[in-house]
Amino acid sequence: MRKLLLSTALFTLVAMTAQAIDEYQFHQGTAVLKGRILNKPAKEWTTLSITTYNHFSDKDRVVSIAVNDDGSFEAAIALPHSQGVYLEDVGNVFLAVGDTLELTKDATKLDMEGVTFGGHSMSTNINRLWPQVKKHYFGDAPLSVRDLSIEEIPAWKQKMVKLMDAVIADIEADKLPLPAGTSSYEKEVLGASALAMPFLEVMVVFRNNMTNLKASEYYNFVSDRERWLLDTPAILFAISYPSHVFSYTSLCLMLDVSWGADQFRVNYKLDDPDDMKAYKHDFQLPNNFDAKLHSEMLALREDSLFTMADYFRTTTQATLKRFNLKQMDFMLQMALCRYIFDEIRLDDITPDRMAANFAAVMPYFKHSAVAHHALEAYRQFVISKEGKVEQTASLSPEGDTIFERIIAPYKGYALYVDFWGMSCGPCRVNMMNEREKVEKMKDLPVRFLYICDETDRPREMAEQWLQENNIKGEHIFVTHEEWKHLATKFQFSAIPFATAVDKDGNLTTQQELNNTYRY
Secondary structure (H helix, E strand, O other): OHHHHHHHHHHHHHHHHOOOOOHHHHOOEEEEEEEEEEOOOOOOOOEEEEEEEEOOOOEEEEEEEEOOOOOEEEEEEEEOOOEEEEEOOOEEEEEOOOOEEEEEEEOOOOHHHHEEEEOOOHHHHHHHHHHHHHHHHHOOOOOOOOOOOOOOHHHHHHHHHHHHHHHHHHHHOOOOOOOOOOOHHHHHHHHHHHHHHHHHHHHHHHHHOHHHOOHHHHOOOOHHHHHHHOOOHHHHHOOOOHHHHHHHHHHHHOHHHHHHHHHHOOOOOOOOHHHHHHHHHOOEOOOOOOHHHHHHHHHHOOOOOEOHHHHHHHHHHHHHHHOOOOOOOHHHHHHHHHHHHHHHHOOOOOHHHHHHHHHHHHHHOOOHHHHHHHHHHHHHHHHHHOOOOOOOOOOOHHHHHHHHHHHHHHOOOEEEEEEEOOOOHHHHHHHHHOHHHHHHOOOOOEEEEEEEEOOOOOHHHHHHHHHHOOOOOEEEEEOHHHHHHHHHHHOOOOOOEEEEEOOOOOEEOHHHHHHHOOO
C-alpha cells in the first residue's frame, strides 16, 4: 500500500512538473505584461506598442500600453492564443495565455540589448532561455541571406536542412540546450521556435526565386521531416517572426489554393455571349448562376463543373502529391483556414459565398484548435454582415487627436493618406507610381498626404529623396511617439499602409475615392 501511494505521489509530481502544451494555450485569453523603462527621456517612451497575431484568420492587432512618467507600465493583453508578440522598439517576446511577463527595458540601448526579464513565470523562463537556444544552433550571425544566385541556393538550402535536423535530433532525444528543471511546455515552445527559424528562411528564398525553382524539387526534404515541419502545432507559438512562418507556408506549400483560386474562379455572371468562353477555363460555378447558364457551362466544361468542395479536394490532393505528404497536417490546415478568411477582406464577399467556402474546407480541419478558430472567425463574419458589430471605444484616443490635427488644414478636401518610410522599398515604389495620378488630380478637391515617422532614417535623407524624385503631395513628418499612436488607431503593424478621408471628414477607402474622383 505504501509502495502504491509512493508511486502515485511520484506520478503526480511528474505530471505537475512536465507542463506540456494543452488545448487552453490554443484558445484566446489574456496575459499580463508589466515592467519598467529605464533611463526614460521625459517626452519619449510614453507608450509601448504591441502587435498580437491571430494566425488562424491572418489578422494582427496593435495595442498601446501607457508608460508612466517613472517608466513603469502594466496592462492585460488580449491574445487570440499563446504566441510570440512584437514590441515596438524592443523586439519579439513570448506571451502565454494566463501568464505574467515582467520586462525591463533600458531606453538608451537598441532593441533586445537593453531587455531583462523578471519573475518566475513560464513566459519569463522562455524569454530568458531563447537567446541561448538561438546562439547554440545558429551562432550570432543572422540566418537571413540576400541575393543568392540560383547556383548557390542548393548548398545554402542543405545548410539550413542540417540546422533543422540538429534541432529535430535534440528534440527527439530531449537534449535541447536547456537547464535541468525546464518544463515540457517550455521545451516545446523553444524547440518549435528554433525549428521555425531555418524553415522560414528556406521558404523566404523560395518565394524570392519562384520563377526559377520547381516547388516539388526544392521542398524534397519536407516529406522525410513532415512530422516536425508541418505537423508540430507548437510552431504556432514561435517567438521570432511568427506571422511570417504561416504566411510563407501558405504561399509556398499551398500554391494551388493561394493562387489557383484567383486565377480560375469567376464569381459573377458575364452578360456578353463572347465572354462566355472565359468559363471554359473556370473551375467552378459563379455564385449567381441560373439553370440556363448552368447548362451552357456544362457544355463548355464537358460535364465537369467544379464546386467549392471539388476545388479544395483537388488542390489539397495536388499539394499532398507534389510534396509526397501523408496527410493534411496542421500547417496545411492552417493555410486553408487563412485562405478562406482572407477573402473576408474582399468588399463584395457575400454570406452565401462565405458559407460555401466555409462548408468546403471544414472537413479538412482535423486539429481542434483550427476548427475552433475557424468557427469563431466565421461567427464574427456573420455578425458583421448582420450589422450587429458592437461599437467599441477608440483603441487610441491620442491617435484620434493626432490624426484630426493632421487633416484639419485640408477641411473640405478628400484625402488619400499613405503611411510610409525610407526603409520601406514598396512604399517608395508606390509613391513613384502615383506621381502621374497626383499630377492629373491636382485640380480636383483632392489632396495626397504622405505621413512618415521622422526617426525612420534621418529625415533629411527622406526629404532629399522626395525632392530628387519629384514626389508631389503633402509630406508630413511625425514623431516616433505620434507614429505609434497612429499605428494603434489604424491597426497597422507594417507599411505601406493606406487609408482615406472623404470630403466630409469621414474615414473611407482609397478605392472609394477612386470611384468618386476619376481623372
